[in-house]
Amino acid sequence: MNKTVNPNELKPADDVGPLYAARKKVYPQSVSGTFRRIKWSLMAICLGVYYFLPFVRWNRGLGAPSQAVLIDLPNSRFYFFFIELWPQEVYYFTGLLIVAAVALFLMNSVGGRIWCGYLCPQTVWTDLFYAVERLIEGDRRERMKKDKSSDPLKLERISEIVLKHSIWLMIAWWTGGAWVLYFNDAPTLVKELVTFQGPMIAYIWIGILTATTYVFAGYMREQVCTYMCPWPRIQAALTDEWALNVTYRYDRGEKRTSVKKAAELRALGEQVGDCVDCYQCVAVCPTGIDIRNGPQMECIQCGLCIDACDNVMTKIGRPKRLIGYDNDINIHRRQEGKAPIYRIVRARTIVYSAIIAAIGGFMIYMLATRSLLDVNVLHDRNPVAVKLSDGSIRNAYTVRLLNKSGYDRAIAIDVEGPVNPTMHVVGADSVTPDRPIIVIPRDSTSELRLLVTAPAENNPEKSIPVRFHVMDIGLGVAATATDNFVAP
Amino acid sequence: MTDHSSDIDSVSGKSTTGHEWDGIKELNTPLPRWWVITFYLTIVWAIGYWVVYPAWPLIQSNTTGMFGYSSRADVAVELANLEKIRGDKMVALGAASLADIEKDPALLALARAKGKTVFGDNCAPCHGSGAAGAKGYPNLNDDDWLWGGTLDQIMQTIQFGARSGHAKTHEGQMLAFGKDGVLKPDEIVTVANYVRSLSGLPTRQGFDKAKGEKIFAENCVACHGDGGKGNQEMGAPNLTDKIWLYGSDEAALIETISQGRAGVMPAWEGRLDPATIKAMAVYVHSLGGGK
Numbered sequence: 001m002n003k004t005v006n007p008n009e010l011k012p013a014d015d016v017g018p019l020y021a022a023r024k025k026v027y028p029q030s031v032s033g034t035f036r037r038i039k040w041s042l043m044a045i046c047l048g049v050y051y052f053l054p055f056v057r058w059n060r061g062l063g064a065p066s067q068a069v070l071i072d073l074p075n076s077r078f079y080f081f082f083i084e085l086w087p088q089e090v091y092y093f094t095g096l097l098i099v100a101a102v103a104l105f106l107m108n109s110v111g112g113r114i115w116c117g118y119l120c121p122q123t124v125w126t127d128l129f130y131a132v133e134r135l136i137e138g139d140r141r142e143r144m145k146k147d148k149s150s151d152p153l154k155l156e157r158i159s160e161i162v163l164k165h166s167i168w169l170m171i172a173w174w175t176g177g178a179w180v181l182y183f184n185d186a187p188t189l190v191k192e193l194v195t196f197q198g199p200m201i202a203y204i205w206i207g208i209l210t211a212t213t214y215v216f217a218g219y220m221r222e223q224v225c226t227y228m229c230p231w232p233r234i235q236a237a238l239t240d241e242w243a244l245n246v247t248y249r250y251d252r253g254e255k256r257t258s259v260k261k262a263a264e265l266r267a268l269g270e271q272v273g274d275c276v277d278c279y280q281c282v283a284v285c286p287t288g289i290d291i292r293n294g295p296q297m298e299c300i301q302c303g304l305c306i307d308a309c310d311n312v313m314t315k316i317g318r319p320k321r322l323i324g325y326d327n328d329i330n331i332h333r334r335q336e337g338k339a340p341i342y343r344i345v346r347a348r349t350i351v352y353s354a355i356i357a358a359i360g361g362f363m364i365y366m367l368a369t370r371s372l373l374d375v376n377v378l379h380d381r382n383p384v385a386v387k388l389s390d391g392s393i394r395n396a397y398t399v400r401l402l403n404k405s406g407y408d409r410a411i412a413i414d415v416e417g418p419v420n421p422t423m424h425v426v427g428a429d430s431v432t433p434d435r436p437i438i439v440i441p442r443d444s445t446s447e448l449r450l451l452v453t454a455p456a457e458n459n460p461e462k463s464i465p466v467r468f469h470v471m472d473i474g475l476g477v478a479a480t481a482t483d484n485f486v487a488p
Numbered sequence: 489m490t491d492h493s494s495d496i497d498s499v500s501g502k503s504t505t506g507h508e509w510d511g512i513k514e515l516n517t518p519l520p521r522w523w524v525i526t527f528y529l530t531i532v533w534a535i536g537y538w539v540v541y542p543a544w545p546l547i548q549s550n551t552t553g554m555f556g557y558s559s560r561a562d563v564a565v566e567l568a569n570l571e572k573i574r575g576d577k578m579v580a581l582g583a584a585s586l587a588d589i590e591k592d593p594a595l596l597a598l599a600r601a602k603g604k605t606v607f608g609d610n611c612a613p614c615h616g617s618g619a620a621g622a623k624g625y626p627n628l629n630d631d632d633w634l635w636g637g638t639l640d641q642i643m644q645t646i647q648f649g650a651r652s653g654h655a656k657t658h659e660g661q662m663l664a665f666g667k668d669g670v671l672k673p674d675e676i677v678t679v680a681n682y683v684r685s686l687s688g689l690p691t692r693q694g695f696d697k698a699k700g701e702k703i704f705a706e707n708c709v710a711c712h713g714d715g716g717k718g719n720q721e722m723g724a725p726n727l728t729d730k731i732w733l734y735g736s737d738e739a740a741l742i743e744t745i746s747q748g749r750a751g752v753m754p755a756w757e758g759r760l761d762p763a764t765i766k767a768m769a770v771y772v773h774s775l776g777g778g779k
Contacts, residue, residue, distance in 0.1 A: 382618025386776065389632040389729035396629075396776055426774045451776045 025147070026222060026288035028130055029140035029280075033307025042118050043127060051174065054181035058082075061406050064443065071183050077443075083367065084443075086404060095363040099356055106352035108235050110344055111325060112245035116231065117302035122224050123286075125175070125217035129168055130286065136164045140283055168218050169210065176209030222287040225300055232297045242343045244325040246301040248281075248292040251335045252322055259316050274318045281305035281323060291323055373409065374402040375470045377481040385488040387456075394453040395485050401448070401470060403440040409472045412437050417466030418454035418485045425450055437473065452485060462487050578602075582763035586639040589770050596770065603771020606764055610756070619775055624734060624751050629775045632731040636720045637779035643769035649755035650723060657755055660722030665707060666746025673746075679703040680741035686716045686728045689736060 058068035058081055065072060070079040078085040085092060107114040116123060137143050137160055146157065180202045181189055192198040193206075216224055225232065239245070253275035257265070262272045275292070282290050284305060287298045291305045309323040330340035380396040388394055403409050413436045415421050425436040426449040440446045452466070466485040471478040495504045497515055504513040537543065541553040552558070577598055581589065589595045608617060614625045621627035626634060635645045635658050650658040665671040671679065681691040682700025691697075708716070711724035718726035725733060733751075734744050756765055772778070 380618075382616075383620035383627070383629055386620070386627065386629040387730060388630050388777075389726065389731050391730035394630075394776060424776075426776065449774065449776075 023223060024288060026286060027140045027143050027147075028286045028288075028304070029283040029308075030134055031280075031284040031304050031307045031311070033310055035303030035307050039118060039127065039302065039304070043124050046119065046121075046124050047128070051178045054178065054186035060084075064406060065185060067185055069182060070185070073183060084404065086402070089370075092363060092367065095359055099359050099363075102352050102355045102359070105238055106349060106356065108238050109240065109243050109348045109352065112239070112243055113231075113235060113299075113301040116225065116235075116300040117246075120300075122216060122229070123300060123302065125171075125213060126221050126286065128171065129217040129221075132167050132171070133164060136160055136167070165218075168214055172210040172213035172217070173206065175213045176206035179209050180205050222298065222300075225287065226298050236297070240348060241327060241329050242346055244327055244342070245295055246291060246299065246303055246306065246323065247326040247328075247331070248275075248294070248323050249321070249326060249331055249334075250292070251331045253292065274313065274322050276312065276316060278312055280308040280312050284308040371477065371479055372404040373411075373470065373472055373477045373479045374404070375468060375479045375481045376400040376402075377468050377483045379483050379486070383488075385486045387488050388453065391457075392453050392455045393459065393485075393487050394451055395466075397450045397452065397468075397483060399448045399450045399468065399481075401438070401440050401446045403442060403444060403446075405442060407442045409440050409442075409477075410437055410474060411440055411470050412473045413450065414469040414471070415452055415466060416469065418452070418464050419458035421452050421454045421485075423450060423452055454485065456487065459485070459487065578763045581767060582761075586643060586766060586769060589766065590639070590773070596774070599767040599770035600774055602764065602767040603769075603774075606760065606768050607771060610760070611768075614753075619772065624749075626733060627731070628772050629777055630731060631777040631779070632726065632729055633720065633777070633779070634723045634725055634733075637773075637777055639769055639773050639778065641720070642772050642778070643765065645753065646765050646768055646772070647755065647757040650753040651750055652752060652755040654755035654757070658723055660711065660724065661750035662711075662724075662744060662748045664746060664748030666742075667748070671703065671707065671745070675703050676742055676745050677738075679708070680738055680745055683708075683716065683727050683741055684736065684738065687730060687736070692738065 053069050054067065056068040057066050058079070059066060060079070065077075065079060067079065068081050070077075072079065076087045104115055133143070137146060146160075177193070180193075184202070189198060189202065193202065220228075250273075252273065254273040256273050256275040256277045259276050262274075262276065265272045281292065282288075282305075284307070285291070286302060286304065287300060289296050289298045291299065303325075306321070306323045306325075310320045313320050313322055326340075330342075333340055376399070378398040378400070380398070384395070386394045386396070399413070401411060403411075413423065413425075415423055423436055425438065436450070438446065438448060450468075464485040466483050468481045468483070469478060470480075495506060495513070496502070497504050497513060500515060503516045505516045507514045538551075539553065540555045541557055542550050543553065544551040581595060581598060581602070584592070584595055589599050607615075607619065611619070615621050615628055616625070619628040626632075631637065633641070635641060635650060645658065648654045648656040648658065651661065663670070666673065666676050677692070678696060678700045681695040682697060682704050685691050685695075685697065685700070704716070711719055711722050712727055713719050713724070716727035718724050725731075732740070734740055734749060756768075760768070
């Protein structure tokens with residue numbers, strides 16, 4: 001029998017406690033300076049492009065969409081200013097993605113996480129949401145005080161909270177609203193949306209993007225970068241010792257001490273650091289880290305700590321850029337009394353640039369020389385071949401003609417391969433016997449059933465390669481497809 | 489009910505159910521509260537379901553429920569919607585003449601699509617899914633037609649069939665010249681070789697062409713015509729071309745002449761609606777052999 005034990009005397013099964021550290025809410029302080037100005041400008045450009053691009057018009061002629069950038073899913077077309085892509089040309093996007101990836105590598109090897117700090121949507125929208133928060137609730141200290149306060153909520157505080165979330169939701173809603181405009185004619189869709197006549201799917205997508213923007217930029221913020229995004233891990237593998245990163249120059253900063261003490265020590269001719277331990281770099285950091293601890297995964301390298309530190313250095317009359325874009329090599333060189341060296345041009349940046357140039361050039365070449373007329377041929381499978389009453393052989397093909405241009409084309413079809421072939425297009429009587437001429441409407445495909453007949457005695461082989469030439473009889477543009485002519 | 493609270497398991501500190509096997513006791517682990525609540529909710533839900541939806545089988549029928557829902561009625565509504573969507577197009581197809589259908593790309597595409605589906609369901613068992621036919625079942629892709637290859641003729645054949653028993657069906661059959669004792673076996677061999685010579689096929693050594701010609705003139709020209717060019721009124725095939733429904737070798741011809749041939753195609757009028765038959769005629773005509 002079991003010995004009865006008082007449950008209170010039992011040892012706990014294991015060490016209990018959460019596996020993850022709880023989030024410490026970040027209250028970034030406002031800051032001004034060079035990098036803040038760059039960030040404001042880039043934010044304005046990025047958001048401006050995102051919100052207003054769907055309204056830019058581009059004349060493609062009557063009957064074609066007049067929106068400069070449009071993803072037309074129902075008609076499976078993608079329009080980008082003067083470029084129109086069909087679904088089978090999606091490989092251009094592959095090229096674009098490769099260029100984008102390598103551009104990211106290049107940025108990284110030159111100036112660290114430029115993408116993360118200045119251009120990433122997560123950064124841009126979070127920055128915007130912080131700006132709203134700061135405007136309504138005040139700067140760092142005030143916000144911290146308001147959050148900590150255990151007083152019962154007063155009307156003023158409630159209205160602040162309501163106002164903040166309303167503006168956030170408006171921004172988020174506008175973000176979702178702009179997204180759907182890329183998939184339909186923007187002015188028409190806006191009219192439909194505001195009169196509640198829009199398609200349900202548009203409202204659903206606006207809802208989804210409103211929710212993601214609100215949650216990601218309003219609540220998750222730096223956690224998206226730290227926990228969700230793979231880029232911080234990947235970029236660590238792509239960087240090298242020459243890459244310029246936001247760096248605390250410990251050769252200059254240490255030992256940290258107060259302004260007053262530093263002055264006294266300097267007067268005595270002793271070596272002291274410029275860092276006065278003011279924690280301004282920590283206060284402005286949107287990810288809540290201390291850059292003086294060296295390079296960290298959480299650091300998105302937005303440069304705001306540089307501005308904060310520069311302001312302090314100016315005030316205490318010490319040289320700027322105690323925190324700056326720099327690297328360890330130069331810190332060591334300065335410690336050894338040598339001049340710093342900067343190597344932007346090195347093997348890695350040359351290779352990345354070359355890859356971008358090669359793929360970009362190839363894509364431009366392909367795009368510039370691509371044919372706006374194409375033909376595909378599919379041989380009938382059942383039956384493969386038909387014997388006619390005079391003994392000749394007939395093969396049937398499904399011919400698909402693609403006219404990617406903005407005008408109708410008159411196409412002549414010629415066949416080459418079997419001896420003495422004759423052609424017939426089912427359902428389209430051509431005025432020119434043996435050389436069918438077909439009209440394909442602009443920006444569309446036409447499917448034809450084409451019968452090719454050839455005498456058996458002249459074509460004894462079981463299978464003869466056959467080429468279909470299609471030619472725009474007005475412009476001389478041509479395309480070719482190959483298949484086989486088979487005997488029964 | 490027994491009181492479990494008194495018997496506490498010393499290791500886990502939990503009460504047991506009191507069941508014991510060889511000193512091993514079962515811990516009393518009640519179901520989670522949320523689970524129990526969900527379970528009761530499903531029971532409430534089920535009662536509601538009984539009331540509003542068809543649920544209980546009765547001897548003759550079943551309870552219909554307050555909502556009056558039935559999946560069969562849903563199917564009827566869906567089918568009615570489908571008819572409504574297709575309606576206009578099929579009406580247009582039914583109203584247009586065969587020639588107009590072939591000239592209008594939209595109607596042609598519709599007729600070909602519809603025809604292909606209906607062909608697969610109704611015609612493929614004999615003519616094959618690609619309409620390439622088989623021995624005794626004509627290939628509909630070629631230009632050799634027993635009963636005529638114009639749109640109207642094809643439509644007529646589909647409507648009324650061949651030797652189908654329909655009042656308007658195609659009539660006429662190949663007689664069994666051997667079985668019925670009209671021709672003697674050696675005459676059959678001779679005329680079979682003569683028929684082969686009509687389309688330039690090699691003939692048996694020592695074959696008497698004049699005799700064959702004479703037998704042919706006496707017995708075959710009535711249907712197959714002078715020179716064996718055939719007669720579409722009677723479904724008599726052209727014997728001078730390269731297409732043979734039952735084979736062109738001597739043995740096959742001898743069998744045909746001795747036993748006769750009378751392949752049957754059913755009449756589709758009444759089984760398929762007129763618009764569908766039209767679509768099928770256009771489809772068959774567009775396969776490539778249409779005249």
